[in-house]
Amino acid sequence: MLSAVLALSSGIQAYQAGAALRSMRTAPQQESRLAMMASKQVPHGGTLVDLFAPESDAESLISSCDKTIELTDRQSCDTQLICNGAFSPLTGFMSEDEYNGVVQDMRLPSGTIMGLPVVMDTFDDSIEVGQKLLLSYQGTNMAVMTVESKWSPDKPLECIKAYGTATIEHPGVRMVAMERGPTYIGGPLQGLSVPTRDFPCMTPSEVRETLPDDADVVAFQCRNPVHRAHYELFTRALDAPNVGDDAVVLVHPTCGPTQEDDIPGPVRFKTYEVLQDETKDTDAGKRTRWAYLPYSMHMAGPREAIQHMIIRKNYGCTHFIIGRDMAGSKSSVDGEDFYGAFDAQDFAKANAEELGVQPVPSLNLVYTKEADYVVAEEAKEKGYTIEKLSGTKFRQMLRAGEEIPEWFAFKSVVDVLRAEWK
Numbered sequence: 251m252l253s254a255v256l257a258l259s260s261g262i263q264a265y266q267a268g269a270a271l272r273s274m275r276t277a278p279q280q281e282s283r284l285a286m287m288a289s290k291q292v293p294h295g296g297t298l299v300d301l302f303a304p305e306s307d308a309e310s311l312i313s314s315c316d317k318t319i320e321l322t323d324r325q326s327c328d329t330q331l332i333c334n335g336a337f338s339p340l341t342g343f344m345s346e347d348e349y350n351g352v353v354q355d356m357r358l359p360s361g362t363i364m365g366l367p368v369v370m371d372t373f374d375d376s377i378e379v380g381q382k383l384l385l386s387y388q389g390t391n392m393a394v395m396t397v398e399s400k401w402s403p404d405k406p407l408e409c410i411k412a413y414g415t416a417t418i419e420h421p422g423v424r425m426v427a428m429e430r431g432p433t434y435i436g437g438p439l440q441g442l443s444v445p446t447r448d449f450p451c452m453t454p455s456e457v458r459e460t461l462p463d464d465a466d467v468v469a470f471q472c473r474n475p476v477h478r479a480h481y482e483l484f485t486r487a488l489d490a491p492n493v494g495d496d497a498v499v500l501v502h503p504t505c506g507p508t509q510e511d512d513i514p515g516p517v518r519f520k521t522y523e524v525l526q527d528e529t530k531d532t533d534a535g536k537r538t539r540w541a542y543l544p545y546s547m548h549m550a551g552p553r554e555a556i557q558h559m560i561i562r563k564n565y566g567c568t569h570f571i572i573g574r575d576m577a578g579s580k581s582s583v584d585g586e587d588f589y590g591a592f593d594a595q596d597f598a599k600a601n602a603e604e605l606g607v608q609p610v611p612s613l614n615l616v617y618t619k620e621a622d623y624v625v626a627e628e629a630k631e632k633g634y635t636i637e638k639l640s641g642t643k644f645r646q647m648l649r650a651g652e653e654i655p656e657w658f659a660f661k662s663v664v665d666v667l668r669a670e671w672k
Contacts, residue, residue, distance in 0.1 A: 289566025295339030302441035327506040333441030342438035345399035365556030373431035399436035449505035449542035466497035469562035506546035524662040549579035551589035552597035
C-alpha cells in the first residue's frame with residue numbers, strides 16, 4: 251500500500267510510547283440527570299448523562315457567552331451525542347488529559363474504556379481557557395461550552411493509534427489532517443437545543459422507553475439502505491446462541507457524514523421508512539425496533555467497533571452485531587483494505603466482558619435457488635446454486651431501469667432509490 255504519510259507539524263517524539271494517564275475532572279463535574287430507563291442495560295460508566303438545561307435558562311446561558319462558534323456537520327453530531335448521553339460518561343468535549351488517555355490506551359483517566367477521542371477542533375487561536383462559547387449549527391443554538399483545556403494535538407500519533415495508519419489514503423486520517431483545525435479545546439457542555447435533521451433522532455432515554463426491560467436488545471449498525479441479505483442477517487441474529495429467547499433487534503442507522511460516495515441521507519431515510527412499513531406486520535418486523543443516530547463515521551475499524559458498542563450500550567442494547575470488516579475502509583490510491591475482515595470482531599470479543607455488550611458475529615449468508623438464504627458453508631456442503639449480484643451491477647441495473655430480483659432487494663426500497671438517487 252502506498253504510504254502517503256500525512257503532512258502535519260509535530261515533533262518526532264510524538265511517536266514515543268506513552269504518557270501515563272493523568273487526573274481529570276470526574277464525570278459528571280456538571281450536574282447530570284439519571285434518565286428513567288426501560289431497558290435492562292446499564293449505561294456506560296453507570297449513569298446516562300443528560301446535559302440539556304431547562305428551557306427557562308437558555309436566554310441567560312446564551313447571554314453569558316464570549317463568542318459564537320459555527321459547528322461543522324461532524325461537530326454538530328458530536329455535540330448532540332454528548333448532550334443527550336450517547337457518549338456517557340462524557341459531560342463535554344475531551345480535555346487534553348482525557349484525549350491523551352483515550353488516544354494512547356483507550357482509557358479515560360478514570361479507567362473507563364473509550365474507543366475513540368471525542369474532540370472539538372478549531373482554527374480560532376484567540377479562544378482562551380475560561381471562555382464560554384455558544385455552539386451554533388445552521389441557525390440552531392446547540393450548547394454552551396466552557397473552555398477548560400486548550401492544546402495543539404499530536405495528530406500523527408492520534409491517527410497511528412486510532413486508525414492504525416497515518417496515511418491520508420485513509421478517510422479518517424484525511425479528516426483529521428485536512429478538515430480539523432490545528433487546535434483542540436475541551437470542556438463541559440450545557441445543552442440548549444438540537445437541529446432538525448433529515449432523520450428524526452431520538453435520545454438514548456427515548457429509545458430505551460421503546461425497549462423491553464426484561465429481554466436482550468441486539469443492535470444493528472448500518473450506513474446504507476437495508477437489502478434482503480442485511481434484513482436476514484439482523485433478524486436471524488435473534489437466534490444466536492448468546493441471545494435470549496424474547497430478544498428484539500434495534501436497527502440503528504447512522505445519519506451523520508459518512509464517505510463521499512455514500513447514498514445521501516434523505517434518500518437513505520426514505521428507504522428505511524418504507525422498509526419499516528413493508529415489514530412491520532411480519533413476525534420478524536414485530537421484533538424489530540428502529541431509531542436513527544446522528545453520528546459521524548470515522549471508518550476506524552476495530553476501535554470504531556468499540557465506540558459503536560459503547561454508544562449502543564447507552565441506547566439500551568445488550569448485544570451488537572459485528573459484520574465483516576466493520577467500519578473498515580480502503581486506500582483511496584490502490585483500493586487495499588486497511589483492516590482484516592475479522593479484526594473488528596476479534597477486538598470486540600476481547601473487550602466484550604468489560605464493555606458489558608456481547609458481540610454477535612454476522613452470518614455469512616448467501617442466496618440459493620434451492621433454499622433461499624443459508625450460510626455459505628451449508629450451501630457449499632449441499633451443493634446449492636448460489637445467486638450473486640454485485641453492488642456495481644445492482645447500481646447499473648437500477649439506473650437502467652432493469653428489474654431487480656426480490657431476493658436481492660425489497661421492492662419498496664428499490665422504488666425509492668430509482669426515484670430519488672441518481
